[in-house]
Amino acid sequence: MAAMQLHWDIFCRVIDNYGDIGICWRLARQLVAEHGRHVRLWVDDLASLRPLCPAIDPSLGAQSAHGVEIRHWAQDIAAERSADVVIEAFACELPNSYLRTMAAATRKPCWINLEYLTAESWAEDCHGMASPHPTLPLTKYFFFPGFTTKAGGLLREAGLLSDRERYQKQTPPRDHLEISLFCYDTAPVGDLLAALANMAQPSVVHVPPGKPLAAVMQHLPGPGPWQHGKARIEPIPFLPLDDYDRLLWQSDINFIRGEDSFVRAQWAAKPFIWQIYQQDEDAHLVKLSAFLDRYCAGMGGEQAQAVNDMFTAWNGGEPELAQAFQHFVDHRQAIAEANHAWCEDLGSQDDLATALVNFCAAKV
Template sequence: MKASWDIFCCVVDNFGDIGVTWRLARQLAAEHDVAVRLWVDDLKSFERLWPAVQPSLASQRHEGVEICQWPQQWPAVQAADVVIEAFGCKLPADYRAAMAARPAPALWLNLEYLSAEGWVSGCHGLPSPQPDRLQKYFFFPGFVEKTGGLLRESGLLARRQAFQADPEARRAFLASLGVTVAPGARLVSLFAYENASLAGWFDAMAADASPTHVLVPQGRVLGDVQAWLAVDELAVGAVHRRGALTVQVVPFVRQDQYDLLLWSCDFNAVRGEDSFVRAQWAGQPLLWHIYEQEEYAHWEKLEAFLALYVEALSPAAGQALTDLWRAWNQGLAMADSWRRVLEHWPELAANARQWGEKQAAQPDLATALVQFYRNWI
């Protein structure tokens, strides 16, 4: 009999939490032969990532996963063998009671946000005793041994490498989005929160001697793009040129297509957690717009990741990339750091590929979760 898994997700900031939990649920069902229910409190946002989802349904199946509306009035359901409380969301009291009533205990995991901070490996897998005879464990994704690793489906890097080695596949995918890239132009994707640095970065690209084509999926940064272009609106498909810079708005695409978008680009600016991890698997230089937290807790996460990511780079290349990331996340001028990044482009591109290969040598997050459960029972 298949082990049953329940994953609980409260949608925060539209896409990050549901993006991670949906990828995880799909992979568990497809690769580990477990029965997965994904409880989501906002199916409208979920529908943007996976258009087949019908927000009006209390329960539906997609990709081998039972997707359930997380209602205010909790229904009587049997607790699963493994319960994942994603990103600090609180389990319903009635569900906790169902967990306590099970004849055999359930494995209760608090899936934490991704961090490269040093303390993570020491806290990964630690128990946290709870009332009513329950106990949960902290489970941390991460970039080093003694963490839970990163979400990565089987064969992902091989598929990426095959796609990137096939110019016709890239051309056809971009054409499906209405994108035609001029010969020799650098292709950049931009998925970000609102950012005061955008105007200066765009100015630098517009003034560059080499052409750049920026693809902007629908999202929060469009307001800043619109202000820089000084236009009244920006609809999907809009193309504007200023100097050496072409800016094009593309649709908000489903997750699998977003991977192809990242694989097609030479440089990817991403935000939050889900797109941040997918950009690392793209094997191209990247820029992370981290989600802001109270008391600047996000800044420590950013610096901790950078320390690992630039470790194999020359001092000059590492400093150029570090300065770019810091400027982007503080709303500062980016022209100088962007120019220095371009000077070190071959080294940064090689480092991006090597970083992905290094991370792929570790167990992926879904596999690590399944192994933790097997060791626990």
């Protein structure tokens, strides 16, 4: 291990409740556990980290969990040193005081702007590009997670897929559908509930607190649980990251949102439906289409159409959701088989943490 790469700082501003911090927390843990790095995670909203890591105390400015040093990122910070590798997650903009510390270092750190995940082809062209700072002797590199070897990989801990396989083999068979529902409050949840109520096959729907439960409560009376036609709707507590992974593994269909749960649903190798984070001028729909083009390329025509229709309907487009969902369920087994092949292909590539370590080593 190169000594100059031992210390890493990750900066995270919480934008999407749990997506940004979920990715940064998983990355920090993996860099410590699998690559022996010393990691400081700077977070502006520690309360959002607490549900993912119940061991932390949001009132503390400095603490440790899972070997990661966790710091509260206030308006400005006093850092006695800059790290050897500095990760600016999702263009969060480093504090000026820290930039000055970086610039004053005898050996300049490897500065990474960890970008949002996208399947758009332009991201592969921009992956690894250098951007010199206009006034300081520093260079920032743009690092794009992605779905091919031309990008930076996806977060995947060592042994994750084998752990999933063992867990799923122990899951007993059942007659009903198990569904996890993690969504924004803009999702057409009422239409989904109506579709589930009228399906021939019964279902159990697990709904975490926050926006998903609030969306359900707009359509069903009281705090739940609810029996809604053939569907049993059950509120669940917010799950720490590893427990959430197991929920995805055991469910037959996973409704997920944002980026962190989007990636974890793919490692679950189960049918999933993604609500993408909405952007101005419908820019998110371009991103959604780019993913669907890649993801559905290995599917048969009927399965690909079912996935496209359901993803589109869930994100506010046509066709009508009840029809799209029934079509999706009808092709669930074939979609699951395609998901497993997709997952295996992604799993053959370097994971994000390993790709970052290797990339930074080449920049020393």
